[in-house]
Every structure is written in C-alpha cells, then in structure tokens.
Amino acid sequence: MSLTTFLFYFFEAIAALSAIALIFVRNVFYGALLLIMCLLALAAIYILAFAEFIAVTQILVYVGGILVVIIFGIMLTTKIAGKAMIVEHGYGFSGTLAGISFLVVLVYSLFQQSFPENNIPLIQSDFNSINTIGINLMSDFLLPFEVAGVLLLIALIGSAVLASSIKSNKI
Amino acid sequence: MFPIEHFLYLGALLFSVGLIVVITKKNMIMVLLGIELMLNASNLNLIAFNQLHTNSVNGQMFALFVIIVAVCEAAVGLAIVIQVYKYYQTSVPGEVNELNE
Numbered sequence: 001m002s003l004t005t006f007l008f009y010f011f012e013a014i015a016a017l018s019a020i021a022l023i024f025v026r027n028v029f030y031g032a033l034l035l036i037m038c039l040l041a042l043a044a045i046y047i048l049a050f051a052e053f054i055a056v057t058q059i060l061v062y063v064g065g066i067l068v069v070i071i072f073g074i075m076l077t078t079k080i081a082g083k084a085m086i087v088e089h090g091y092g093f094s095g096t097l098a099g100i101s102f103l104v105v106l107v108y109s110l111f112q113q114s115f116p117e118n119n120i121p122l123i124q125s126d127f128n129s130i131n132t133i134g135i136n137l138m139s140d141f142l143l144p145f146e147v148a149g150v151l152l153l154i155a156l157i158g159s160a161v162l163a164s165s166i167k168s169n170k171i
Numbered sequence: 172m173f174p175i176e177h178f179l180y181l182g183a184l185l186f187s188v189g190l191i192v193v194i195t196k197k198n199m200i201m202v203l204l205g206i207e208l209m210l211n212a213s214n215l216n217l218i219a220f221n222q223l224h225t226n227s228v229n230g231q232m233f234a235l236f237v238i239i240v241a242v243c244e245a246a247v248g249l250a251i252v253i254q255v256y257k258y259y260q261t262s263v264p265g266e267v268n269e270l271n272e
Contacts (some may be wrong), residue, residue, distance in 0.1 A: 016181060
C-alpha cells in the first residue's frame, strides 16, 4: 500500500469519525470543533482527488469564515453567567431511523451501480486545473459568477441588517 | 487513482449524519452545523464524479458555487438565530412557538 493510498483512507476515516462524533456530542463548541476537523479532512481528500483550488477554497471559506462566524454565534447565544452550552436531544428514534434508512438506500443503490474505472494517473503533466478554472470562470460560467457576486452582496447586507441591534419602527 | 465508490460511500455517510444531526439536535446552531455537513457531502460527490472526466473541471465549478451558496446560507442563518435568541432568550427551535407578543 503506497503512501497516498494510506493517506486517502486515513483522511476518510478522520472525516467519517468526526462526523459520527458530531451526533453524540452535547456541547455546541465541541460540535463546531469536530466540524472543523471534518472539513479539514475533506479538504485533504479534495487535494487527493486533484481539486486543489476547491481544497484551498474549502479551508479559506469554511474553516476561516463560516466556522469563525458560527463560533461567534455560539458565544452570542449563550447566557454569560449561565451553565455550559449543553444541547438536549429530541426525536432520537425518528431522526436515527430517517438517517439510517437513507444511508441504507444510498449504499444499496451504490452497490447496484457499477462505475467506470478511475484511471487518472497520479501525476498529470500537461493539465493545470487552476488555469482551467480561471478560464472557465471568465467564459462559460460568467453569468453564474456575476450572480454569485450579487448573491454575496445581498447576503452581506441582509445579515448585517438582520443582526443589527438598532431599533427601527419600519422593520 | 482511487475507486470512485469510496468517495461516494463517505458522501452518503456524511449526508446521513447531517440529516440525523438536523433532526435530533435541539439547538439552532447545531442544526446549522448539520446543514453544512450535508452541503459538504454533496460537494464531495461533485468532486468525485469530476474525476471521471479527464481534462474537465465542470464538477469543480459546481462545487465552487455550492460553497458560495453555503456561505450566504450560514451568514443569514446565524443572523436570524441571533435575532431569535435576543427576542425569545432561547436557542431551542421547539420553544419558538409564537408569532407576536
């Protein structure tokens, strides 16, 4: 077993285990940290799947952006002098039933399916995915790119308005 | 390089775990974490299937836009959670059960 194969299954195991631990954890802060671990392992898997740009974006946006915002949210929504941030569990049976039955359906359909052999060589000499992504963003995907920019602006203004504490009679 | 099924099994597991977290946790921020996990499972599938097409990055482009939409969803969702917490003094979704004071 080569080193890359070992790394691939190692990071898959980390992602799977930290995701499963997210079910059982009762502290919101530990949950956010487990999600960070899962997302970092996924970024490593993306690199092994030849998606370097997506991996860097994943680290920058998810781990650097979303998780920081989520930790801010955790700190803002807990009582300062209160107890630790313990999360109650509810609907345990129905939730587990829904998740496990969905997993069984997915895995069963994956067993039925036969996928073509993934025979990309480990080293691709003449193909630069970041270069191609840049060209695609400015040619084929120009309209989604612009729409995504507008969507980000709307989300920025909207969340700033929603989270502001200024009293207004109009809203 | 690696068999495509192994990516897809991990994606299926992550999606199911996200579904369980969304349903069972009684905290709005935990529900948001579960939604992020489900979005990442879909991203993993997009990147796995992208490997089947050599010299093409269409799957990676889709994954990029999924990440952008996830950012917007997290920002607006957390703003709503904070406002709801200020008003109701709780972050349990089941306890938010009135529209007006």
